[in-house]
Amino acid sequence: MKTRHHEHFEADPTPSHEVARRYREALDDDDQEASLALLHYRGGEDEFKLGSEYCRSNDAADRATGADMLAQLGWSDRTFQNESVAILTELLGDSDPYVIHCAAVGLGHRSAPSAIPSLLGLCGHSDAIVRYGVVLGLSGHEDDRAIAALIQLSKDDDHDVRNWAVFGLGSQIEADSLEIRKALREALADPDHEIRGEALVGLAKRGDPCIVPDLLNEWRDREVSILSIEAAEVTHDSRLYPRLKNFTEIFTLDDAPYFAERLAAAIDACKPVA
Template sequence: MNELEFTKLFEKAYKAKTDNNNYWNQIFELRKFVTANMISKCFSLINSDNLKSKQIGIDILSQLGKDRKGFAPKMINEIFEIFETSTDEKLISKSLFAIGHNNKYIRKKHLDVLEKFKTSNSTDIRYALTFSLLGIKRKAAIKILIELAHDKSLRIRDWATFGLGTQIETDTKEIRDILYKNSLSKNDQIRQEAIKGLANRNDERVEKLILSELYKENFGTLFFDTLLNIKNGEQYLPLIINIYEKYKHDKDINATWLSDLKNCIKVLQEI
């Protein structure tokens, strides 16, 4: 990438409203140039006094190439300096998402700082915090995710439940307790994420929860994945087949869901 190409793409991104399609189109193009020069430019942007430039630098660098070990630790350090000096909601949120894409470089000292965001008044910041912690197995990260799994925001509870249930294999009473609590949620997505998490841990309460979902006949593709991966999932075949027979000619039923249901039956029958 030459200087002119960079300048044109940067100017388009700068003029676009952050987070609309036009903005991300420019960011995606800029991310294609995985060079030392681009890395240097991004750090210059992050260290500038201009808020929009900081955001652009973070958005490019956070997913610049597949192997980021050469610059990700430095980027993480720059982001934590931002946390010490900035109160801008969008910049903090973008920084947290950037951490989520590179959180294998997170250390204990970083988690101590991140914890303060769990009580932020901003739903966007708490949501981005949840993303930043996905897949981290450290006790401090799990503790924060457990608290976020109680959040008043449905999307935050959903992501935190997903993080605890399927993104880590850690199995503790505290994790099982929040997963079971959320397995009783009125929200379908949260409930089925929690059931999947309990199923992954072979929790003895899962059978009753699965039967409840089947009797309600209100489940999606996530639930199929649980049935296909749980031990002795074939025991539920009679109920699943009955549901399929009941709805297979119903024109109001989502065709993709019906197809997934049929495939679930086929796979379980072959076990």
């Protein structure tokens, strides 16, 4: 049953094969603006067959396009779920790293538990773009095997792999364990403030008893991430209130409306009860 409805896409007469062609050409031009949204929205048999044909091409960029097409057919309705998952899982054995990446990302969109074993086999792939895809393919699964793999990948040498693995552990699952907290705590030592921020959010959501000193330690210098502010909001801990208020005095927030909004929310959440 179709639950999606979008006026703009309903009125767009562009044939799906033309949408796919433009997207495929954009891969050659490294054009980030090209989109398959209209094709995904339609998500019918024609779109599935078209994506399948691309996946069978001898050209790697065609196969990557096909994987991207099958990844989100029908949006949340996930049309042709089993058929698409089978094709995407097969593409995990492709010879081209970018095709494997696209297939893994597609399986993440499809949220396919059946693909977990195949994804696990790629955790140690030599190409970072494959490992990055694996992270996105495994994120969101409350599965011990997937979680263990994300913990491993949260220590990866590649920044993007590490970043998304920590995000996957911290915010994409509800699971809580000593192993998850240990991985998040180790990520607090990462040189990248965004990765540390993702770890702080994950620890805050789990009510970690050390989150307040962790945040105060993170705020020792003037590089304060939005993620750390969001973590503070989650805690509702009044011990953070003085430092949060201090940020309104030392930072110029006129040019950072979103930061100002999140800071105000954190201040309100941590305000001491009279």
